[in-house]
Amino acid sequence: MFDQVMSRIAGRFRRVEPRATARAYLFGLLSGVERKNCWRLAEQAGHARPGPMQRLLRTARWSADEVRDDVRAYVVEQLGADDGVLIVDETGFLKKGRGSAGVQRQYTGTAGRIENSQVGVFLAYASRHGRALIDRRLYLPEQAWCQDGERRAGAGVPDHVEFATKPALAGRMIEAALDAGIATSWATGDEAYGQDPGLRALLEARRIGYVLAVACSTRVRINQDRTAVRADAAADHLPVSAWHRQSAGAGAKGPRYYDWAWIEIGADGHRHLLIRRNPTSGELAFYLCWTPQRVPLSELVRVAGTRWCIEECFQAAKGQVGLDHYQVRHWTAWHRHITLAMLALAFLTVLAADATPTRPAEPNRPARSSEPIDLTVPEIRHLLGALLNPPSTTPSRLLAWSTWRRLHQATARRSHYRRRISAPSTA
Template sequence: MPSVSLETTLELWSTSLREAKQRMRPLFAAPSVAASANAFLDGLLGGERRKTGWMRAEAAGDPGPWRQQAILGRSHWDADALRDVVRDLAIETLASSDATLVLDETGFLKQGKASCGVHRQYTGSAGKITNCQIGVFAAYVSDQGHAFIDRQLYLPKAWSGNPARRRAAHVPDEIAFATKPQLAMAMIQRAIAAGVPFAWVAADSIYGVGEIEMVLRRASKGYVLGVTGQHSFWSWITERPIAGTAEDIAKGLLETDWIRLSAGAGTKGARLFDWAYLPLATLPASAVDPALDESEWTRGLLVRRSLSDGALAYFTTWCPAGTPVTRLVAVEGRRWAIEDAFETAKTELGLAHNESRSWHGWHRHVSLVMLAFALLTRVRRLANGAPPKTALIATLAGALVGPGDPARGDAAGPAAH
């Protein structure tokens, strides 16, 4: 379907931006704080490449970054409440009963030791162990698009067990050490409790085993979760006995076991791989939990083989009986969406430009970026055409939220707080 006209697109931007500001207005007791949040959102959507406090302040016509900094630190408001606003906006835009919840993490490179959660740890963003923060995220992915709906800063034991560092970074008392899979599991449970419609969960091998599997089975959610080659699989009540590690099982596959399928469209066309799927057992849901119905589900092993170098990746799967391998491949392929979201949020919306060192500052900044991303997703969805280029997104948004624009919802001057 062709894209809508530029005039219509501009109107969608203006209306959607104003609606987003109205949605978050109840989170702020003082009008001045709401105005600061509006200005912060405007700055994230603006055309400046660096979304620092000074850059956002200059775009807003403020004499300094104080108003921008106050919304992350001195003001009193609940970042988790904004997270829920973002989730509701994203679901209204993208809802599908067949959607996938994708879990992943990204790193934020940092200097020094004061920023909350900073530690020498591995991050795929840099491809090495380095000084950084790690954030765990959940993205909602459907045929209509994708957007972030949850996030939490990972707090290493060097932080969670250090009272002095916790006090300095204002870490809430109720926040204890939690592994990344535990953070992801909490996000799944929040989504289920909120009635978020989804049928699948996809994640890489960091999140692929343990309690998450049981939580999803009891919730009647399918999954395609990455595992290492040393993860054990076995079959029962099947014609083809299978037992061993994923790596060993893959070595025994015949060439006829493989099928070439696309994991979705990439920047260079279809992302083609060879895939092998081995159903391991089919059993009623009540076998997992007696409170569940008698619908049948199949546990399986999915193997992906690269066309370029033959490298293998392994996935444990849980799906309604009879689910074709093409559906499992499509679910796994949706993991790419969160990588695209990280790239867009970092390059266009300032996800990595957080200047606050506190726990609250990190979650407030990230939640506002998530709102900006959800807004872009909504405009794209409503336009019902080809996705706008990210440079055009920034240009249009910058034009809409310049100083004095009525979509700002406040005057260009600094707030009195």
Template structure:
């Protein structure tokens, strides 16, 4: 088979150590000055002077490397000391983060504007994902026995839905929402609902609905450049969710389960087109036996839907294209890619025409290859190399979670209230972006690159 030309895909920079350990005294002083300047972007958005002060202390505590467990008490004692007023100051910081009436939305709006300055690119990628937080007891907002990604099983936890952003310049988080399980809307949870100060207007929403709402809100604001949105199969498995992403004007690349069924638009030979969906709808003809059916149905002679895994196995080796790429901490990855056009079923009838992108890891077992399947609404003419690049742009949000939990105390909170969970996550998000900005500025001062360009080789053979 012929050798294709090499292409370059610019991936987000690989993450570095983000703590302030092992810095010189000059670098620590510079970091403190940078943090004060950064805080000034958000200070006017707090209602009172003491809120502005507590916010700066809380973010500073999240960034302090020698506080191993970053709950409110530990951060307050480390930063404010253990003097005669220590207990009062701990309670004040707890009240600020847990119940304080300050506007997360205003802070996150300014944050997203700053992210656009730091990382924004025209073809930037929004990333949808969930992150779970194991909890003992059942008295915190949203805690319930449910699937917990952290432990890999059904467990007692809180579940958060997050949207991140990645470009060639780096990655960070943009917004968050606590998932409230359906069980919390039952009558036996009313007392807990009140104890956790959950707003009365809160309605049940699935994780897909929460994620779609967050993406819609970001895109409607116009604060941030983005062209793509990526997600794993935990979100990509919902055609309704993909429809909402499509309506925002974004191009999605959504991982989907291997048993997802589509109508391929080409025969396996890659040349012969199938009939178009307009011929698949059963005509509605009146009958003596009853009224015209209200619901359209597939014509009996319409082609059968094909599971993506079966579809992948039908195509010859000549249809696949091999790429060598870098993906996060995993190092070099060699994979074969296949891209096809297909019709996605929607409510059992032909829905939108989409791209099917299939990735097969080369180093996997020939008997059981490692597959990944994606759907995309990107326009006709989108190069395969673009799909390959964007398929590697979902992992940065996992890196963000790892950094936020490992360095910034994202999962160290001991907060019961609905508002407290969102306040804490907001300030963790701000702290993470501060480190991203600071690292970028350090690179600029030291004459290093502000972006990492990883060569992506493509060939068949």
């Protein structure tokens, strides 16, 4: 199966050397290497130096966007289903310094606060067979980067790249997926995307239904005279009979039950305000919904619950295939590493789906202690890590890599010391 995946992208590399290095890079991402950067992956592959891995990400001739297209096609081919949903969200990559493309002090949910970081906007595809990341865009802040030509040139940001908001980047990815022939009827995302009218208009124009989270202060029109009221105020006036307890899908600890209510906010029955209430804490969440045709409440609840799939993708991609382990600054290198990590995650997800036994659903059947759970992405990655381990490395090779790393670190330390000594004192 790995050979089949590699055959999909082999034609994207014009020469045999980068093609072989890409194969070794993917092997490394799937291995048990603790830190999946070029140094460690080169050592894992048996290379004497990290040069081939670094050239693969920086100067080798191949298009990360073309491989991204292959990843997207592979995911939809293997995991596609009539219940598929497109999900947009962002994740942060904590960084030091100011040279990495797109880095600045900004809020990131990864840290839960403002940190020096890069932010990537991602598109995931989720169905009953599994979920995987299928597209990515690096967010480029307007003032710190888009208007700084010298900084752009230093990080290799192409001239044609202009400022775009995160919802605009999400819209471009959705349009690219639809133009590529992805068959889906739904899209979802959190408040950062639900609050953007441009993204909602794009989805409606493409006849894609959406369930997008919005703030409690969002104003909607619900009565005959079309007076706009806050979403939380509308929820306060709902009778007890308006609430229905339904599962938003299975979580790690079983079905996720919430109380749900919906209010029609359009004259044609295609627009609704969906409200979720935590039965324990009473906390409310709100969603703007639009559908090309009428659908039941249960379908909106299903799509709303699917949004969490992209969080699971981020967790698996960072924890299993090193999505955030890169040590690159260049625009091209970032997109190449992220794309190869997405391919590695998609491969693991397809393996997990392929290994899941096809048996009729029996929701009321009690679990048997003698039956293990289905193979998961972390478990498959662990098994692959053991299988892909190279033959025993000689002591001389281990020492050679240790010497190389320490020499490189000594050079970096001297450079840092020299810069600090030459800097004017602030005392």
